[in-house]
Amino acid sequence: MNRPDIFAHHSSEWKARIANAHTIMLVTHVNPDGDAIGSLLGLLSALPQITNARIIPVIQQPIPAYLAWLPDVEKSIALDATSTWPNPDLIIAVDCASRDRLGGIHTKHHDAMQHTSMIQIDHHATNTQFAVQNLIIPQACATCEIITEFLPYLGVTITAGIATPLLLGIMTDTQSFQIYDTRAETLQLGAKLFAAGADHHQIVQKVFRSTRLDALQLATKVLSEMTVAGPIVWAAVSREMLAAHQASDDESDEALHMLQRIDGFEIIMLIKEREQGVKISLRSRHVIVADVAKKHGGGGHAHAAGINLPNHTIASAAALLLPDLHALCTDSSASTNHSA
Numbered sequence: 001m002n003r004p005d006i007f008a009h010h011s012s013e014w015k016a017r018i019a020n021a022h023t024i025m026l027v028t029h030v031n032p033d034g035d036a037i038g039s040l041l042g043l044l045s046a047l048p049q050i051t052n053a054r055i056i057p058v059i060q061q062p063i064p065a066y067l068a069w070l071p072d073v074e075k076s077i078a079l080d081a082t083s084t085w086p087n088p089d090l091i092i093a094v095d096c097a098s099r100d101r102l103g104g105i106h107t108k109h110h111d112a113m114q115h116t117s118m119i120q121i122d123h124h125a126t127n128t129q130f131a132v133q134n135l136i137i138p139q140a141c142a143t144c145e146i147i148t149e150f151l152p153y154l155g156v157t158i159t160a161g162i163a164t165p166l167l168l169g170i171m172t173d174t175q176s177f178q179i180y181d182t183r184a185e186t187l188q189l190g191a192k193l194f195a196a197g198a199d200h201h202q203i204v205q206k207v208f209r210s211t212r213l214d215a216l217q218l219a220t221k222v223l224s225e226m227t228v229a230g231p232i233v234w235a236a237v238s239r240e241m242l243a244a245h246q247a248s249d250d251e252s253d254e255a256l257h258m259l260q261r262i263d264g265f266e267i268i269m270l271i272k273e274r275e276q277g278v279k280i281s282l283r284s285r286h287v288i289v290a291d292v293a294k295k296h297g298g299g300g301h302a303h304a305a306g307i308n309l310p311n312h313t314i315a316s317a318a319a320l321l322l323p324d325l326h327a328l329c330t331d332s333s334a335s336t337n338h339s340a
């Protein structure tokens with residue numbers, strides 16, 4: 001099905017559910033990134049055009065500093081053990097591949113969530129179709145891209161307030177229209193949001209040009225200890241390094257962005273030590289790292305995937321994954337040789 005057909009197919013059901021709801025809760029994944037928060041805030045601004053429902057935006061903490069400036073982000077709440085269930089009659093999940101990625105919402109609320117009808121918009125190929133209405137387009141480079149295209153089908157006019165978070169989500173997920181899945185339409189949607197009044201200047205300043213000196217020093221420290229293993233380059237961020245530079249978890253992604261610029265390697269792996277275990281980020285040029293992520297309980301996109309390993313150290317995670325990653329490069333060497 002092409003996109004106009006997909007949107008037409010979903011729009012009447014979505015419109016009815018949204019218009020008839022009394023309280024709508026918006027949710028997204030743990031450790032929210034630009035696309036997650038952009039999608040959520042885009043809907044927060046858009047929905048009042050088509051419903052009188054009370055809208056409750058739920059964003060699990062902490063909100064990264066590069067996103068904390070976004071208008072309305074302060075209206076969001078976290079759902080921890082102390083909060084009471086806000087009793088929505090509709091939940092809309094955005095940019096979230098599976099229910100367990102909503103894990104930042106305290107277990108206390110999971111039962112209630114299970115018993116509330118949920119609809120979702122997402123672009124992860126590994127999405128588990130956990131809602132009653134699943135608007136999933138894996139070819140889209142950002143959930144914000146899907147929302148930008150879908151809103152007019154719901155009868156929403158895109159205003160400046162809606163456009164800023166949506167443009168931010170597209171720009172962060174595509175690293176400013178650089179990622180492989182960027183299409184002509186992606187740029188056209190960006191232009192549409194720009195024309196609608198999206199605050200491009202603020203996005204550039206706050207997201208792409210305001211790295212803290214300490215965070216940059218952390219990245220150079222991480223890079224200085226990277227390991228080259230054939231077609232793979234990997235590095236690790238220990239909790240000690242984070243503490244030494246008073247850096248937040250998202251600030252350690254700076255190292256990942258720098259590693260991705262190294263020419264001539266197939267796979268980049270960053271292992272971040274967490275309070276419990278490690279979080280792995282995988283990036284590739286040609287091979288499908290999502291396959292390795294899935295094998296170890298993770299998920300994501302073909303060339304950008306992640307895994308949480310709560311019972312591993314940096315060393316044991318590297319030992320676990322490197323053989324699979326090497327095998328992936330060997331298995332697909334025939335196809336990678338002539339890839340553009």
Ligand SMILES: [Mn+2]
Pocket residue numbers: 035036095123141142143173
């Ligand atoms: Mn996304």
